[in-house]
Amino acid sequence: MSARAEFWRDPRRWPVNVPGFVFAARAVTEVGKAVYGEAWTGAEPISNDPFNFPRIPLLGGKLGRLTQSSAKPWQKESINSLLRKHRPEFGRTPVEYRAYGPKPLVFSEDEWSAGLDLAEQADESLTALRARFDGAVAHIVRACAEGELVSALRPKEGGKMSDPLPAHMWHTERAAVRFDWGQMNPHKPFDSGVGGDAYQFVYFGRESLDRLKASISKAGTRPAQQPNEVSGSKAKAFEREFRRIVDASPTRRTHSKEALYKLAHQVSKREVDRIRGLVLDDYPEETMRAWRGAGRSAQEIDAG
Incomplete structure (x- = not known):
């Protein structure tokens, strides 16, 4: 389990709310519920x-699934874990570690295919969970950057809240790291670290947070520009999820076309492409360029 997930899993580790202020983790939970309603499960931050x-x-421009020969050790270990958890009939055993390292994993053709199926099924849920978490954070960051949401810092050992942070403190692509542990370095506010001795806890003003949630609830789910052109429950579900993905990262593409096809595996690729185009028509030119251009390759996106 990642350090971020461990922190989010146990609210007892979170600092207390201060009169008039809400700790960052609790603010994300509140905004997540306001944005996604019943779709917000609470598992988003720990997924x-x-x-x-x-x-x-492959030849002809087609794409094949990951093969054993090209898979990295961690990918094979992931497949092995999925099979042990969900397909016990295969009788897979834990990874065996020896003096020189883990024993190489070998799979039958049926095992490898079943493991890839399980990974793709898991990705559907995990991608949606991650998109909702990123979407809630994006709402908070955007509100702070536009001066709508009050933010401040508190020393980790306790004490007086800082003066409200100016909006420009949120004008950065690194703001999301402040929500890993709810911390920020006041001396290096644009650092990419998530915590440390010099860091302080991030809080948001109660009144401005309530106004933000009220505005989200009042606005509701933004309808498609041409709603009649997207029909069917699966297609509509993908449309909503793609909007949330873009909202979470409007100027940096985070999903390749192949990732979107996997996310909407029950929708034809042609329909995914069409919905993708309709959705992006609703966004500013900067966002359209980021998500429509050649951008980063699928391999670069997968590598982060």
Whole structure:
């Protein structure tokens, strides 16, 4: 389990709320419920990252599934864990560690195929969970950057709240790291670290947070520009999820086309492409360029 997940899993480790202020983790939970309603499960902050196993280019421009020969050790270990948990009939055993390292894992054709199926199924849920968490954080960051949400810092050992942080403190692509442990370094506010001795806890003003949630609830789910052109429950579900993904990262593409096809595996690729185009038509030019252009390759996106 990652350090971020451990922190989020146990609210007893979170600092107390201060009169008039709400700790960052609790604010994310409140905004998540306001944005996603019943779809917010509470598991979003502690979910694992999707596996996103890469597809292998084939002749004719097609893409094949990850093969054993090209898989990395951690990918094989992930497949082994999935099979042990969900397909016990295969009789897979834990990874055996020896003096020189783990014993190489070998799978039958049926085991490897079943493991990839399980990984793809897990990715559907994990991608949606991660998108909702990122979406809630994005709402908070955007509100702070636009001066709508009051933010402040408190020393970890306790004491007086800082003066409200100016909006420009949130004008950065690194703001999301402040929600890993709810901390920020006041001396290096644009650092990419998540915590440490020099860091302080991040809080948000209660009144401004309530106003933000009220505005979200009043606005509701933004309808598609051409709602009549997207029909069917699966297609509509993908449309909503894709909007949330783009909202979470409007200027940096985080999902390749292949990742979107996997996310909407019950929708045809042609329909995914069409919905993707309709959704992006609603966004500013900067967002359209980021998500429509050639951008980063699928391998680069998978690598983060």
